Amino acid sequence: MNKAKKKWSFTSYCYLIPSMLVFIVFLFYPFAKTIYLSLFKTNKMGQAKIFYGIGNYKDLLSSPSFWNSMKVTLIFALIVVVGSMLLGLVTAVLCNKAFPGIRFFSTAYALPMAIASSSAAMIFEMMLHPAVGIVNKLLGLNINWLNDPNTALYCVAILTAWLNSGINFLYFSAGLGNIDDSIYERASVDGASGIQQFFNLTLPGLSPIMFYTLVVNIIQAFQSFGQIKILTEGGPNESTNVIVYSIYRDAFFNYKFGSASAQSVILFIIIMLITMVMFRIEKKGVKY
């Protein structure tokens, strides 16, 4: 398209300076520093004091608390991703064809994306309140949902799934909009049932956006923090101590910045691996 020769021109870089400055100061530098800190024992001020090599990582990998965090994070992410994607998909399919009031319903389904995790957490706290909460009243139960190690994780996971479902509705709606309507007409003429159409036409048609949505959802689920901080603070019995909360607690309560940094690096590696694997699968498996 453009045949101009590449050359060093200072002005060209000027346009990149504002963004690059922010990236360098608040992303690349701290990221490098996090890796650096993860190799040290630190003092309470977060200064690297004693070189510890991969000691922080070794300590983590042999600590039951860390493995518990990993397990909790995986269960949490699984529930959140499956739940929020299912809810997003169902609501997007429901709004796929025009009907009276579709504007209202699409706004309703996308709305959770506008709600902050902390606000949502406080609403759920009230709904799950053991004495006056609507959940216990409706179910006629007397469960202290957030203080029971068996239920707390599911509660925060369901809350997060609800929060994340809004943007999934938008992704899936966009994906459904890209599927050519005429294939449905042909399928109906051929006598395919609605369910057959859904599994044979809709789902394959959604596969490109499905992969993108899956990656975004997994990353988002791994990073949930506000709702856990407000609702359970990692408890009871560490049953909701997801890795991000564990990082927060180690750094800002236990002042173990080295260990917290090592956990951050592990979180980064996990997210990077998931992203790479997903894109590898996408290239191989998805047909456009």
Add this chain to the structure above:
Amino acid sequence: MNQSGATVAPGRNFYKNQISKEELEALKLEMNKKALIKRRSQTIFRLAVNVLVAFVVLLPLLYAISIAFMPSGELFSLDLNLFPKNPTIQNFVSALKNVPLLQFILNSFLVAGLITLGQIITCSLSAFAFSFLEFKGKGILFMIVMATMMVPGEATIISNYLTVGNLGMLDTYSVLIIPYLTSAMGIFLFRQFYMTFPMSLYESAKLDGCSNLRFILKILIPLTKSAIGAMAVYTFINAWNMYMWPLLVTGSDKMRTVQIGISMLNSVDSQSITLMIAGVVIIIIPSISIFIVGQKQLIRGMFSGAVKG
């Protein structure tokens, strides 16, 4: 329907009387009626399912609104009390009185607004360079920018906290704003839009003596209003809802954003549940309003760019 009936009928009833025109009309009407009934019942079914699902999705919000208007005494009964019997705005009044909620709202508006404005500026400038200018290392720089999307905020937040702490920047507006003044996603989104414009647009503007900045201000920005709108809505909502960073770097009421400030209403004292929910409702209103107003913009901008690219 009608046509196929007409062509089949003569074959089958070749020696019998052919269907008269009136009968055909009647048949057509009947079929149309049936189709209409079928369509109508499908619409009604779709509507009913939607009402049900939307009710479930909105339940937490609806219930929160209901509780916000409930006198705190009413909440404590064993009955299923979905709606306040004696609605009151006392909860809102006390919520505003108990914590400086207006100050928090002002802080959040300021922080989210400036982050949004800043991101639009920095992202337009970078996207312009990545789409229209030629310079060494362009490809690599763009890859690096994209790679930043993979670094989770938690991987940098500890070091960032230590850095701003050492700089003595804690508890200021700038520490809430500056780290978020650019976004890889914004650069990517704008670039997707800019790439749809032909290079000749830029070249002819240059020939007419239009400077780069003028080109961005007078041509690119007006042409990419939908992308900017989408980006603005998305960024503002995310900044308004930010939690971990403000939690770490703000300490005083003067600087707290709504999401942190609202947790101050969250006490174990269950008498104040209604008050806390009233506070939550107050701070949800701005983000929801902006979302509802900008939803169309958001969808159009986010996805038309992605599809075109």
